[in-house]
Amino acid sequence: MQTYDLEANGLRGLNSALHAQSETTNQTEWNIVNPKGSHAIAVGLNAPIEVTVNGSTGYYCAGMNQQATVNVKGSVGPGVAENMMSGTVVVEGDASQYAGATGHGGLLVIKGNASSRCGISMKGIDIVVHGNIGHMSAFMAQAGNLVVCGDAGDALGDSLYEARLFVRGSVKSLGADCIEKEMRPEHIEILKDLLERAGADAKPEEFKRYGSARQLYNFDVDNAQSY
Amino acid sequence: MCGIVGLFLKDKALEPQLGALLTDMLITMTDRGPDSAGIAIYGGNENDGEAKLTVQSDNADADLQTLAADLGTAIDAKVSMTRNDSHAVLSLPAEKANAARAAVRELRPGMRVMSDGDTIEIYKEVGLPKDVAARFDISSMAGTHGIGHTRMATESAVTTEGAHPFSTGADQCLVHNGSLSNHNSLRRKLQREGVRIESMNDTEVGAAYLTWKMREGASLGEALESSLNDLDGFFTFVVGTKDGFGVVRDPIACKPAVMAETDQYVAFGSEYRALVNLPGIEDAKVWEPEPATVYFWNH
Numbered sequence: 001m002q003t004y005d006l007e008a009n010g011l012r013g014l015n016s017a018l019h020a021q022s023e024t025t026n027q028t029e030w031n032i033v034n035p036k037g038s039h040a041i042a043v044g045l046n047a048p049i050e051v052t053v054n055g056s057t058g059y060y061c062a063g064m065n066q067q068a069t070v071n072v073k074g075s076v077g078p079g080v081a082e083n084m085m086s087g088t089v090v091v092e093g094d095a096s097q098y099a100g101a102t103g104h105g106g107l108l109v110i111k112g113n114a115s116s117r118c119g120i121s122m123k124g125i126d127i128v129v130h131g132n133i134g135h136m137s138a139f140m141a142q143a144g145n146l147v148v149c150g151d152a153g154d155a156l157g158d159s160l161y162e163a164r165l166f167v168r169g170s171v172k173s174l175g176a177d178c179i180e181k182e183m184r185p186e187h188i189e190i191l192k193d194l195l196e197r198a199g200a201d202a203k204p205e206e207f208k209r210y211g212s213a214r215q216l217y218n219f220d221v222d223n224a225q226s227y
Numbered sequence: 228m229c230g231i232v233g234l235f236l237k238d239k240a241l242e243p244q245l246g247a248l249l250t251d252m253l254i255t256m257t258d259r260g261p262d263s264a265g266i267a268i269y270g271g272n273e274n275d276g277e278a279k280l281t282v283q284s285d286n287a288d289a290d291l292q293t294l295a296a297d298l299g300t301a302i303d304a305k306v307s308m309t310r311n312d313s314h315a316v317l318s319l320p321a322e323k324a325n326a327a328r329a330a331v332r333e334l335r336p337g338m339r340v341m342s343d344g345d346t347i348e349i350y351k352e353v354g355l356p357k358d359v360a361a362r363f364d365i366s367s368m369a370g371t372h373g374i375g376h377t378r379m380a381t382e383s384a385v386t387t388e389g390a391h392p393f394s395t396g397a398d399q400c401l402v403h404n405g406s407l408s409n410h411n412s413l414r415r416k417l418q419r420e421g422v423r424i425e426s427m428n429d430t431e432v433g434a435a436y437l438t439w440k441m442r443e444g445a446s447l448g449e450a451l452e453s454s455l456n457d458l459d460g461f462f463t464f465v466v467g468t469k470d471g472f473g474v475v476r477d478p479i480a481c482k483p484a485v486m487a488e489t490d491q492y493v494a495f496g497s498e499y500r501a502l503v504n505l506p507g508i509e510d511a512k513v514w515e516p517e518p519a520t521v522y523f524w525n526h
Contacts, residue, residue: 036500036503037498037499037500037501037502037503038500039500056499056513057499058498058499058500059498075499075513077483077498077499078483093513094513094514094515096483096485096515097480097481097483115480115515116479116480116481116518134480134518135478135480135518
């Protein structure tokens with residue numbers, strides 16, 4: 001295992017070392033100590049490596065991730081796993097705003113709560129939050145699944161496209177064009193798989209599904225107030 | 228951007244270290260605001276019945292030389308002065324505080340009154356946070372609680388009067404991360420109401436708004452609640468009072484905020500980075516304050 005002291009050796013050295021790893025690297029396990037809330041830790045990875053961050057991070061941890069697995073043994077600041085393409089990011093604590101924003105693929109697991117704008121403009125990423133999420137989550141979400149084992153804040157799924165939203169607890173309010181939808185067998189299957197992979201102790205049957213009413217796709221003057 | 232730090236001590240044993248802890252937090256937030264920095268520190272005041280006036284001048288040598296004596300004559304009271312670089316703290320009988328504020332303005336038109344009250348002192352200047360902190364030797368200051376700000380200017384020029392904290396009344400201050408979009412119309416309205424506003428800065432309007440609300444009878448908590456309706460724009464506010472501090476974020480809450488609480492303190496940072504060197508932070512309860520919610524801690 002490679003251990004990297006972020007406080008002693010700096011961020012640029014860390015990210016260059018991680019970027020230097022290839023598909024066939026032998027250095028598959030990385031342990032980062034003393035993150036101390038630093039920004040942009042383990043950003044832009046593209047190799048099947050496993051990175052553990054021992055502590056809390058600042059902005060944009062594990063952004064643009066491909067292939068790698070990043071575990072954060074703490075909480076993360078804004079924009080964790082932003083624009084993730086593939087791989088897995090697991091946060092043991094809470095996540096600040098816009099977790100998983102614009103993500104195209106991979107799995108983001110937040111074991112605590114996520115704050116506002118979780119999964120904003122998501123484009124295929126799967127996000128599983130064990131706790132609650134804040135307001136304006138999944139705003140303009142286009143594809144992928146957002147699973148919330150707790151409650152959702154105001155304006156969930158505003159201007160939603162085709163992402164699926166699953167919430168076990170209460171939803172404070174739904175955003176424009178977001179509605180509750182029927183939970184069909186294929187949704188139970190998707191949810192069962194995601195909950196299992198995210199290590200979440202919840203039954204798929206306890207969730208409700210929300211999706212787009214598809215009324216805002218094309219401009220209609222009668223909907224002018226909702227755009 | 229802008230960075231905010233705040234520290235409210237529950238454990239008296241930490242009081243001698245308040246300035247040092249806040250300085251470290253403030254310097255960590257330099258990336259968020261390298262233009263100017265300021266700090267409001269609530270220190271003890273052994274002399275009952277005495278008020279402190281913190282004043283500042285760009286021409287401190289000339290303005291401060293005979294200020295204590297001149298002010299003493301003007302308000303007919305004993306005034307003592309402790310100078311700290313471009314700032315000075317004037318101690319005088321509490322009942323003369325308002326008269327002293329007016330007299331300073333009269334005697335030294337170029338001076339600024341940063342704060343008045345029993346325990347508050349405000350120090351702020353243009354420059355990197357580390358230079359501002361060193362200039363006033365903030366790290367040697369003791370106190371019960373304090374608030375610091377690093378500024379990245381958006382709504383008005385980089386000047387001393389544009390730096391935070393802003394005084395909102397006796398022993399009260401405000402710092403702000405964000406930008407207010409209705410500050411021009413609100414400034415005109417408040418000026419018509421007779422509220423003093425000295426700069427073109429948006430945050431000063433926010434501070435003046437709170438002062439006005441409280442003059443109309445609102446408590447600080449109520450004034451903060453109504454700011455959620457009347458102020459348009461983005462804000463995370465941290466306010467200081469004689470015995471406590473409060474936090475409020477606008478309903479959109481895009482300006483960051485992290486809080487930490489232990490048995491020893493309650494701390495605020497724009498980012499978690501600002502809190503990492505606090506004692507016992509590993510075991511602190513750390514959370515993000517909810518939008519449109521007023522938080523308050525009191526001694």
